[in-house]
Amino acid sequence: MPVVSHCSDRGQTLQSVYRFLDRRLSQARQSHQPQLVTLSFDIPPVDPLLVLDRLAPSGDRHLYLENPMAQTSMVGFGTALVYETAGVYRFAQARQFIDQWRGKTHRYSEAGVSASLSGADWARFFCAFTFFADPRGAEATFPAAMVTLPQWQLVRQGHQGVLTLNHLVTSTSDVGAILDGLADQLRAVERLGTSLWRDLRPSARLPVQPTADAGRQFKSAVNRALGYMAQHPVQKIVLAHALDWVSAEPIRPLEALVRLRQRYPDCHIFSVGQGNGQTFMGASPERLLSLTQGQLVTDALAGSAPRGTAPTQDDCLAQGLLHNPKERGEHRLVVEFLARQLQGVGLCPQYQPWPGVRRLSNIQHLHTPMRARVPRHIHPLQIVAALHPTPAVAGVPTREACDQILRFEEFDRSLYAAPLGWVGANGDSEFIVGIRSALVTDTWVRLYAGAGIVAGSDADREWAEIKLKLRALGESLV
Structure with missing residues (x-):
């Protein structure tokens, strides 16, 4: 003993x-x-x-x-x-x-x-x-x-x-x-004890920006997706871009996570490591589900606008987002999908008929939270399987949109935009969606960002959204 x-x-x-x-x-x-x-x-x-x-x-x-x-x-x-x-x-x-x-x-x-x-x-x-x-x-x-x-x-x-x-x-x-x-x-x-991480080097701007060629390729993919949707019954396709970057010095993932936590306290900060030197990490604004003592909460998060530099401009952008037919239509697809999938596993989701605005540090989204009681015989992973992938990260209809993602994207999504979380032995559970994310090795990083393409999408505007998301994460890695 x-x-x-x-x-x-x-x-x-x-x-x-x-x-x-x-x-x-x-x-x-x-x-x-x-x-x-x-x-x-x-x-x-x-x-x-x-x-x-x-x-x-x-x-x-x-x-x-x-x-x-x-x-x-x-x-x-x-x-x-x-x-x-x-x-x-x-x-x-x-x-x-x-x-x-x-x-x-x-x-x-x-x-x-x-x-x-x-x-x-x-x-x-x-x-x-x-x-x-x-x-x-x-x-x-x-x-x-x-x-x-x-x-x-x-x-x-x-x-x-x-x-x-x-x-x-x-x-x-x-x-x-x-x-x-x-x-x-x-x-x-x-x-x-209650110590916090304090030894943190100052960060810099992302030293490598997407190239002009990358922008042309992404905008070409957007226009091809729009052409495909005009000829087929597909309402939305989410296209992502991957930016690869090699650092002159070893990347410090833990320091990056500290920066993400400081900059995006309203997001879910996460990291997954295989133990082989590869780390998938990020700051996701999207909760797939939270299940506590039989009470489920999930979020419809789609449709976005930038933040303003002053409160009046910020409010104006939020109001424009709330009344933008293209963004409202994109958000409605996610709401209808979540409600339909939850009903398919035997749940009765409750939610407001109109969205609110969720403001993050560098972007704002249309947001509709949903709630439902979950009986004990329904496993959390049954709900995860029903919800993944949502229209916010894939498209509508799901299968056709995923087929086009494989056609237009030239990289492996891996854990990007996928479910990450835990299931408790007592039935509680929490999962997020792995967006605003990066795959990091010793001196190499791949940054991921995506944009939802629907009728009325503009290729230049979607590329601007991609660059905004890439910069938000990339600056925390440096």
Whole structure:
């Protein structure tokens, strides 16, 4: 039995954890089946980016998701379980994998954890799905579907935090070593305390802008898409552009995430790492779904305008957005799609008949939130599968629009515009859409941005929107 000198209360708790683990070890030996354990403890509300910097080994998988304005975040690293698949049944297969394990989970929570942070002490399965169901040849960088139960999971809500260790106990597990590792991690987290990331170099303007040739190619694709829509029953096609850039110095993804968090506190800041030197990251304004205690919230976010330099100009642009037939039509396609898909899985969405305006730091969008009660028999990934891809990132009708995306885009979307998030063992869930994003390696970055093409779209205006989105992200990477 390891000796813990941290404090008497925590020491007594860890002794109780030791007995809990020892019982799971006996079960594993008797049943010849591994036992999945989830151990949760109150911690200070640590900065998740400091956790990634100080505690997560560089070679580990990770997923980080933060909503600065709501003061919520989660970060996970290491691997207790992992599952990868591809193809049209990937969402169902991922759901089966999660259900297989969450029904076998043995939970231990430090006294007070459940009361202080609802749902934070449950195992959370991190999920990342690519835009298309099958990778596109050698260019593919992420599996089409990836589910990871992290070894270490930290959740922060306001001024409270929870550290969770997920571990697969087998007949040969060393309970003492597990407990020693847990005690070390608790001490390391508590040393971080409430510190925030402060050592940040000044950023610069994006040194590489899209070339004139890139602009001509994108505008040509827009005009070809408009020509196609005029001849076929397709109402919208979302076309994206990828800007590749090589840096003279190593790129620091964590610093970029700190900048994104500072500049876009009204977005979802995120990062996904495979542990192979590739990081997909960004600041997404679009929540695909949030499910808490059976209450679902999703967002229709489509139709955009720039921000004004003064309040009066900003209000004028917002009013123009609200009364622009092209932008209202584009937004209506998303609203109707979300409502139809939610009804298709047996839900009754509730929403206002007219949109509002959601103002972000550098752009504003038409916005319609939707809510619905979700019965326990409907799995979060059933909803994710029904909603992806939305017209905001694909088009209408979905299949035909996706066919044209493959025709007009010359790069692999990978995780761009795809669902990223987590499913809790208690049924809670949160997913965002991976837009305003970039794929980063040591000295190379690919920036992604897209624009919705509908009847009445202007190629020059759509290219201006693309450049605005690219600059917003690119300047945070430098």
